[in-house]
Amino acid sequence: MNSVKIFSGTSNHLLATNIASHLNKELGKVRISRFKSGEIYVHFEESVRNQDVFIIQTLGHPVNENLMELLIMVDAARRASAKSISAVIPYFAYGRQEKKDAPREPITAKMIVDLLSTVGVSRVVTLDLHAPAIQGFFNIPVDHLSALQLISDHILQCNIQNPIIVSPDAGRAKMAEKLATLLDAPFAIMLKKRPQHNAAKVTHIIGEVTDHTPIIIEDMIDTGGTIISVVEGLQEKGAKPAYICATHPLFSDNAAQKLLHPGIEEVVVTDSIAFENLSDSFKVLSVAPLLSDAIKIIITGGSISTLFRSDSG
Numbered sequence: 001m002n003s004v005k006i007f008s009g010t011s012n013h014l015l016a017t018n019i020a021s022h023l024n025k026e027l028g029k030v031r032i033s034r035f036k037s038g039e040i041y042v043h044f045e046e047s048v049r050n051q052d053v054f055i056i057q058t059l060g061h062p063v064n065e066n067l068m069e070l071l072i073m074v075d076a077a078r079r080a081s082a083k084s085i086s087a088v089i090p091y092f093a094y095g096r097q098e099k100k101d102a103p104r105e106p107i108t109a110k111m112i113v114d115l116l117s118t119v120g121v122s123r124v125v126t127l128d129l130h131a132p133a134i135q136g137f138f139n140i141p142v143d144h145l146s147a148l149q150l151i152s153d154h155i156l157q158c159n160i161q162n163p164i165i166v167s168p169d170a171g172r173a174k175m176a177e178k179l180a181t182l183l184d185a186p187f188a189i190m191l192k193k194r195p196q197h198n199a200a201k202v203t204h205i206i207g208e209v210t211d212h213t214p215i216i217i218e219d220m221i222d223t224g225g226t227i228i229s230v231v232e233g234l235q236e237k238g239a240k241p242a243y244i245c246a247t248h249p250l251f252s253d254n255a256a257q258k259l260l261h262p263g264i265e266e267v268v269v270t271d272s273i274a275f276e277n278l279s280d281s282f283k284v285l286s287v288a289p290l291l292s293d294a295i296k297i298i299i300t301g302g303s304i305s306t307l308f309r310s311d312s313g
Contacts (some may be wrong), residue, residue: 001025003083004299005048009057009073011066012274015090015288016056022292028053032069040069042076049081054295059093060250060273067093067112071119078120086123086298087116088291090272091220091248095130098137113137125294127272127287128219128247143294143304147247147270148175150285152182154268155215155243164188164212166242168230176217179245185215190230210238213265220248221269224255231263241265249275249284256282 007028008016020027029045055077057070070087077085097108109131116124117140125143129135135142155163165187167176173189180187188207214234221227221244231242241263249256249269256278259267268283277284290307297304 001296001299003050003052004054004295005046005051006054006056006295007044007073007077009055009066009069011060011069012056012058012090012271014274015058015271015286015291018271018286018288019056019088019292019295022289023295030073032073040065040072042069042072044076044080047080048077050083052084052086052299053077053082054086054088056088056090056291058090058273060091060248061252063093067115071115074116074119074121084122085120086125086295087121088125088295090127090270090287090291091250092126092129092134095134098131098134109134110137123298125291125298127270127291130219143298145287145290145294145304145307147272147285147287147290148178148182149308150270150287150290151217151245151247151268152179154283154285155179155183155245158243158266160213160215160243162212162240163215164207164209164239166190166207166209166214166216166230166234168216168218168226172217172219175219179215179217183215186212188214190233205233205237209234211240213240214242216242216244218244218246220250221246221255221259221267222250223252224258227264228258228261231261235263243268245269247287248272251275 005028006020006025007030010032031043033041055073059066074085094108094112123141127145135144163185165176165180165185167173167189176187188209191204243266245268247270266281270285270287272287293307
């Protein structure tokens with residue numbers, strides 16, 4: 001690990017510090033500032049020549065600022081003769097734009113991938129992509145990790161009576177099935193329609209949820225509107241207060257306040273995105289050990305699959 005240097009962008013410095021600590025390393029020194037015009041300036045204050053550089057930058061709000069900062073950091077490291085540059089991106093933004101749903105739309109996720117490759121990223125480490133198929137956009141190695149095991153371990157400790165795993169839409173069904181297998185619990189699927197972005201209306205529930213405690217699994221929570229509509233739809237069918245589980249707490253607008261809902265028992269998220277915890281009903285699980293183990297395997301050799309149990313997929 002002597003040839004490894006870890007640097008942090010400004011998006012989630014605490015997570016980067018914890019990752020470095022798990023690796024018995026200190027974060028490298030880098031100066032990141034803004035000109036009056038808003039342009040980003042980056043200067044590595046130590047040599048990275050012939051070093052394996054890991055840049056930790058999650059792409060939460062402000063998404064475009066954080067993305068541009070990452071690209072500039074990578075360019076600076078490449079021009080400073082880094083041996084390799086790995087981008088550790090706990091939350092990969094634009095994942096919801098991975099295909100065309102209508103004519104004349106972009107495939108923005110592919111564009112972001114192209115930007116990362118062009119600027120000099122040699123490997124990406126990320127966590128619970130919104131669409132796993134995004135891995136196929138890359139022509140460089142991608143280590144796609146999952147927080148599902150962390151979440152399932154926490155849920156097991158809660159000793160929930162009569163649980164049922166709920167997928168809020170067909171797209172999360174596979175993740176819900178994996179969690180149901182880990183918890184040895186039944187699962188249900190909700191069908192909904194989206195009249196517009198960040199809005200959803202539940203139309204059907206497939207599965208029996210009456211007198212069950214729903215455990216709703218998502219990859220991210222953005223505005224919270226979808227989650228609230230799912231919770232209220234479940235309550236109408238006689239379900240008990242729900243546990244909400246998601247890897248990425250985007251929490252746009254007043255989402256965190258929305259989730260302080262009488263139909264929600266607990267919200268379980270990770271620290272992939274930094275946010276201000278407003279209540280004891282929010283449980284934050286750290287992904288620092290998972291990401292640090294991945295970095296160690298990348299450098300020293302071995303298989304990333306060892307970070308997953310065989311029953312989790």
